[in-house]
Amino acid sequence: MKTIVLKFGGTSVGSIDRIKKVTKIILSYKKNNRVVVISSAMSGITNELIKKSRMISNNFNGAEYDALISTGEQAACALIAGSLNHYGFKARSWMSWQVPILTDGPYSNSRINKIFTKNLNLYLKSGGIPIVTGFQGINDNLRLTTLGRGGSDASAIMIAKFFKADECIIYTDVDGVYTTDPRLHKKAKKIKQIQYDEMLEMASLGSKVMQPSSVQDAKLNNININVKSSFQNKSGTLITKNFKKKEFSNQIITGISSTKNDAKITIAGVKDKPGVAALIFEPLSKNLINVDMVVQNISPDSKETDLTFTIKSEDVKKTEKIIKGNKRISYRKLSFDKNLAKISIIGVGMITTPG
Numbered sequence: 001m002k003t004i005v006l007k008f009g010g011t012s013v014g015s016i017d018r019i020k021k022v023t024k025i026i027l028s029y030k031k032n033n034r035v036v037v038i039s040s041a042m043s044g045i046t047n048e049l050i051k052k053s054r055m056i057s058n059n060f061n062g063a064e065y066d067a068l069i070s071t072g073e074q075a076a077c078a079l080i081a082g083s084l085n086h087y088g089f090k091a092r093s094w095m096s097w098q099v100p101i102l103t104d105g106p107y108s109n110s111r112i113n114k115i116f117t118k119n120l121n122l123y124l125k126s127g128g129i130p131i132v133t134g135f136q137g138i139n140d141n142l143r144l145t146t147l148g149r150g151g152s153d154a155s156a157i158m159i160a161k162f163f164k165a166d167e168c169i170i171y172t173d174v175d176g177v178y179t180t181d182p183r184l185h186k187k188a189k190k191i192k193q194i195q196y197d198e199m200l201e202m203a204s205l206g207s208k209v210m211q212p213s214s215v216q217d218a219k220l221n222n223i224n225i226n227v228k229s230s231f232q233n234k235s236g237t238l239i240t241k242n243f244k245k246k247e248f249s250n251q252i253i254t255g256i257s258s259t260k261n262d263a264k265i266t267i268a269g270v271k272d273k274p275g276v277a278a279l280i281f282e283p284l285s286k287n288l289i290n291v292d293m294v295v296q297n298i299s300p301d302s303k304e305t306d307l308t309f310t311i312k313s314e315d316v317k318k319t320e321k322i323i324k325g326n327k328r329i330s331y332r333k334l335s336f337d338k339n340l341a342k343i344s345i346i347g348v349g350m351i352t353t354p355g
């Protein structure tokens with residue numbers, strides 16, 4: 001008997017009708033396999049919870065923030081389990097702490113480091129279908145943690161790892177990974193197979209169909225991922241190491257990704273001495289601000305430098321406060337530009353193709 005991990009994203013469980021459809025998909029696998037289901041929250045719920053936290057405070061306590069924003073997954077899992085029960089099947093919801101799923105790292109951006117298999121294995125042996133909350137885990141202090149936006153993908157990959165699953169299928173609202181976001185560009189083409197590195201680049205540069213750290217987890221553990229639609233029964237995309245090059249032998253570019261929530265920061269007239277970049281970037285990293293691109297220009301007399309870098313636009317206020325409060329750097333002018341988009345072209349073929 002095969003072990004199959006099925007993950008359903010927010011839109012796939014976004015209404016009662018969708019949950020009924022998902023119930024049928026789960027049952028189509030149940031006949032011959034051990035099935036473990038991971039679910040995200042119903043679409044929009046996590047965003048609503050985040051909004052509520054901001055209405056209370058811009059500096060909402062990290063542990064409480066995760067306790068709050070992970071609640072959507074509990075409701076979705078209970079609804080799926082209840083639907084399976086309704087049709088006479090043995091199923092139940094499993095919160096991360098009941099499995100348990102252990103994480104390390106900061107709140108809002110934790111990573112799964114261990115999943116205990118004993119409880120779920122007993123349940124699977126008894127013929128049950130476990131419906132596990134994606135996106136959440138617990139840390140050493142037994143507090144709830146979350147895995148970053150889109151983190152249910154990582155939950156599915158890590159469940160596949162710890163249960164040595166034969167298949168891991170990510171059910172979403174598009175029928176695979178496309179050359180670019182198919183909702184933005186009608187001409188996007190479906191990619192049948194894509195290797196981990198290219199998927200990782202596409203994901204981290206804005207293709208939100210897979211969460212970047214989940215692709216990294218899949219690569220590190222050599223887990224094949226199938227991305228499929230829960231809306232249409234069509235073949236999807238295989239994300240894998242064993243890439244069959246045949247159909248893409250002349251391919252230079254695999255995909256194009258874009259992001260809209262970037263911001264550019266320029267610190268003009270910084271005294272150019274060794275260690276100045278560290279003085280600027282270290283405090284940002286300590287505050288979990290991710291710096292993406294860095295450009296540095298040296299003035300003709302080599303005494304000053306203009307440093308430009310990009311961050312996520314939600315980090316602008318925090319970054320401004322940190323730089324202005326940093327007495328160890330002197331500069332002439334600090335400027336911010338929130339009106340920025342980034343377009344990235346991805347393809348390993350570019351490495352060996354001039355032009």
Ligand code: ADP
Binds near residue numbers: 011183255
């Ligand atoms: P889920 O809720 O199932 O996790 P997401 O919204 O996180 O789904 O991801 C699916 C969305 O990713 C699609 O609706 C699509 O708009 C977007 N997307 C962005 N880039 C791509 C791409 N290259 N291929 C497919 N989908 C993409």
Ligand code: ASP
Binds near residue numbers: 040047072135149
């Ligand atoms: N519900 C979470 C989010 O909206 C996790 C996920 O969708 O994978 O980010």
Ligand code: MG
Binds near residue numbers: 150208209210211
């Ligand atoms: Mg997602």
